[in-house]
Amino acid sequence: MTSPRPRVLITGASRGIGHALAVLLASRGWEVIGVARNVPGTFPGQFIACDLVSPGALAGLAASVADGPALTGLVNNFGLARHEMLGDVTWPEFSSVLTANLQPALQLAQAALPGMRAAGHGRIVHVTSMVTRGHPFRTSYAAAKAALESLARTIAVEEAGNGITANAVAPGPTATELFRVNNPAGSPGEHRYLAQVPMGRLADPAEIAHAIAFLLSPEAGFITGHTLFVDGGAGLGR
Template sequence: MARKIVVTGASKGIGRVAADALAASGWEVIGVARSAPDSFPGAFITADLGDEVATAALATELTARGDVLGIVNNAGAARTEHFGAIEPADFMGLLAFNLRPALQLTQALLPGMQAAQFGRIVNVTSLVTLGLPLRTSYAASKAALESLTRTIAIEQAPHGITANAVAPGPTETELFRQNNPVGSAGEARYLSQVPMNRIGTPAEIAAAIAFFASDAAAFVTGQTLFVDGGASLGRN
């Protein structure tokens, strides 16, 4: 029986391409998003991860399938905002959306991974954790996810479970292009921060996700890999 891996936010963008990469490397992929794509390399479950009760029901369904030994926590939302104008409720709401589903789903799958003495947890974070204007809530949530990654890694290492994070830089997704059309000032601002002077592709992010999920990465845990064309250089 093939090992199963869950990918959240799998209907488009990085999540959809990661599903292809994981399926190609031998995983049986289970995608999760609010709506299903036209095609998908595995099973697909529609669920609203913004709803705590719906997420709990999804967690129960996933554990009942058995042999779900991996998860890619990719679903998330971003927002442009000035620090001085953020309402506390909005701040906490975005943190909850970007963190709670990863907590609920990963917790639910841990017992099965522990029993198998094998597990792969990959959290998709962001370059913005190193600091970027107008990204207070988003950056805080992704930084928290990176911290959570390290805690999981050190606690679960004795069980053969690894936890790592992939932090993309600007990536050629539908959402990125919606907010930053070709030739726009937004695109120019992002390109000015990337030494390679181009936007990354979902396939390049997916390759890092697939590596962390592979047997080849069995001795790598608690790490955050920036896939950003060098944008993180000199910013640590």
Template structure:
């Protein structure tokens, strides 16, 4: 695979960090967008992705300095709440952080990718789009990222740019553990729904994303790949 340059949002933790390390190991250049400073295997731009003006300014600077071949829209926000407790402010916060940067990054990179007639977009969705308690806002946002991928794939099908989504099952990340502590009811509920009986490791999700960014995935577009230990197909007959 030719060396490429990829942009990753939410790049310093969990899946974003694992993907950044994997891409760097395989010879690609990585640009990360994240709110916090961290050691990073590439160029890290600190930006609050909830701030649309700051995000736009960061993207404008990056596209002036770099030819960027693709983006992984990974940044996310979850606020677990039962339906009766979801406020409109919470809904707006979750939808905006999951969706606004995804649209902004693709719009910023699109002219360059079109000019070069090559590009990759991967939206990180979630198994929760199939339904789960306490995820009204989060599951809606992640379902929208699937819809984005399908619509953009159709619009860009003749441009050399592919657009796909990856929907991880429960994965051992800081975000997941912040809401599902070891031994908690949330952990038990998630494990019971995974036929393989374990959580994913971030690098396993990164491997799937990395494939969709590759030359070999050039005829795959508009698809959602579930990486979930079988959770999307039902429970194993134990």
């Protein structure tokens, strides 16, 4: 009997790292479900348009995950950042960034875990950031991503006996579409980022996707509660 294809849900899948991961996993035979607010022009699987910062839309998505076929993998890639100095951060702004980054990851994990437990297998990966090592102008974002890494460790401990792993991938500066809008090639912004990276270049989204795909694979079955920094050495010495 043919085994069912592994199923993965990827948030923030319309572009950048999420889209690169969707293309990679589809090429390896995964059934891919992408989620983002805007539908991309092309997508290698099912796509669900959902505003993840809307509590009602998120609750509806979580209910469909809980009621649907079990997921093999869940990749929480959606995130929201804000450029800010610590002294200027207000509590409403801080809490809004935490909510945007953490609530989808929490609710979708809660929805996916019962099916994973029943299957005796599951992979959860949170996409975080090298800014958790310390970075200026990212007070709220760094705190949110650090909390995601902590959430992955808690899931790892609680679910290890159920065949479920939970890890995080922390990218360094990556040449996504959004990055290029804010930091064109040759710009002072690009130069500032490159100055942080010993390898002297930006990551390609596909490189981050390959790291995530590894943690989703059977070969990574004994890795859990780990944060994998894919940053060209940018986090060294921090």
